[in-house]
Amino acid sequence: xxxxxxxxxxxxxxxxxxxxxxxxxxxxxxxxxxxxxxxxxxxxxxxxxxxxxxxxxxxxxxxxxxxxxxxxxxxxxxxxxxxxxxxxxxxxxxxxxxxxxxxxxxxxxxxxxxxxx
Amino acid sequence: xxxxxxxxxxxxxxxxxxxxxxxxxxxxxxxxxxxxxxxxxxxxxxxxxxxxxxxxxxxxxxxxxxxxxxxxxxxxxxxxxxxxxxxxxxxxxxxxxxxxxxxxxxxxxxxxxxxxxxxxxxxxxxxxxxxxxxxxxxxxxxxxxxxxxxxxxxxxxxxxxxxxxxxxxxxxxxxxxxxxxxxxxxxxxxx
Numbered sequence: 664x665x666x667x668x669x670x671x672x673x674x675x676x677x678x679x680x681x682x683x684x685x686x687x688x689x690x691x692x693x694x695x696x697x698x699x700x701x702x703x704x705x706x707x708x709x710x711x712x713x714x715x716x717x718x719x720x721x722x723x724x725x726x727x728x729x730x731x732x733x734x735x736x737x738x739x740x741x742x743x744x745x746x747x748x749x750x751x752x753x754x755x756x757x758x759x760x761x762x763x764x765x766x767x768x769x770x771x772x773x774x775x776x777x778x779x780x
Numbered sequence: 781x782x783x784x785x786x787x788x789x790x791x792x793x794x795x796x797x798x799x800x801x802x803x804x805x806x807x808x809x810x811x812x813x814x815x816x817x818x819x820x821x822x823x824x825x826x827x828x829x830x831x832x833x834x835x836x837x838x839x840x841x842x843x844x845x846x847x848x849x850x851x852x853x854x855x856x857x858x859x860x861x862x863x864x865x866x867x868x869x870x871x872x873x874x875x876x877x878x879x880x881x882x883x884x885x886x887x888x889x890x891x892x893x894x895x896x897x898x899x900x901x902x903x904x905x906x907x908x909x910x911x912x913x914x915x916x917x918x919x920x921x922x923x924x925x926x927x928x929x930x931x932x933x934x935x936x937x938x939x940x941x942x943x944x945x946x947x948x949x950x951x952x953x954x955x956x957x958x959x960x961x962x963x964x965x966x967x968x969x970x971x
Contacts, residue, residue, distance in 0.1 A: 672955075672962055676927040679816070679908045682901035683928075686811040686824045696803065699833050707837075 782806060785845035792839045799839075803832050810856055816928045817860040817921055819909045820867070830859045850938035853931075857921050857939060864917040907965075914961035919954035926951055 689695075782805040790798035810831055815824045834855050842851060912920040925931045925939070933944050940947065 668959055668963060668966075672959055673927070675904070675908065675962070676923075678904045679819075680928045682904040682908075683812075683816045683819065684821055684901075685808070686815050686821055688807050688811060688828075689825060692807065692825065692829070693800065693803065696829050696832055699829055700836050703833060703837065 781849060782809070783848075788839075788842070788845040788848050792842060799836060802835075806852065807832070810852070813853075813856055813929060814860055817857070817924050818863055818867075819905050819912075823863065823867075827859050827863050830862075831856050834859060847938070850935065853925075853935075853939045854941075857925070861917050861921055864920065868913070868917070911958055911961045911965065914964075915954060915957045919957055922947075922950060923954050923958060 783802055787798050787801055791802055807828065811824055811828050814827045814831070815821060818824065818827060831852075835852065838855070842848060915923075922936075922940075925936060926933075931939070933947055936947050937944055942950075
């Protein structure tokens with residue numbers, strides 16, 4: 664049964680080969696082909712130009728940003744370089760704590776200080 | 781090879797008349813192959829043109845003139861594959877129509893001999909097309925190249941770029957799937 668089906672399928676493949684006609688190219692085969700090539704060429708050319716322009720603009724932007732990165736630190740010389748450094752340099756908070764601690768001391772416990780004022 | 785290596789080299793260098801000569805030399809063969817691969821005479825020329833457009837734009841990628849023919853076959857297989865995928869999306873299976881077509885065939889027996897032959901051929905194409913709809917496009921193309929086009933395993937190796945054993949396995953499995961569809965069609969009385 665299987666072998667029989669196999670050979671029938673082979674026959675069918677042969678019949679299919681005979682049933683598929685030899686297609687003759689039409690008279691306008693070559694002109695149409697060149698037309699299609701041209702259409703794709705013009706589209707490809709347009710795409711290529713667009714891609715090149717985008718790439719150039721991107722590269723220019725990169726260069727500009729790099730230059731900006733070099734120029735900015737030199738212009739801001741004299742200011743603290745970073746937030747952490749600014750915090751370290753600032754001692755006002757510590758002074759405040761001392762001041763507050765002195766002011767909170769009750770006057771009765773420190774008569775000498777009251778006498779001075 | 782149908783053309784000289786030197787002609788291929790000239791076409792690769794952008795020589796349009798050389799490219800024209802290559803198209804003239806191969807177009808009939810490519811049209812025949814596509815006709816058997818897709819089974820739709822009305823669309824054959826369109827797919828063939830797509831093959832030659834792809835050839836034009838990828839000639840510079842060809843490693844050497846020696847592998848030109850397998851490479852052209854590969855372009856043909858790829859363009860046919862794309863066509864079949866598009867066609868599959870567009871249409872539904874026509875398996876159910878087969879019985880009706882056979883009835884029409886029987887009715888037209890009184891017609892001329894040539895007309896009968898033509899109708900029988902058309903019926904064979906329709907039946908194979910319906911069988912192939914039950915397998916993937918890859919299976920269809922591989923089986924057609926082997927069983928209908930008569931390509932050897934060596935040639936298929938060059939077209940697909942895989943080794944002989946892998947091809948044998950793929951061919952066996954593809955054939956089994958078509959056989960299954962064939963048996964179903966026979967059991968349903970569609971043949």
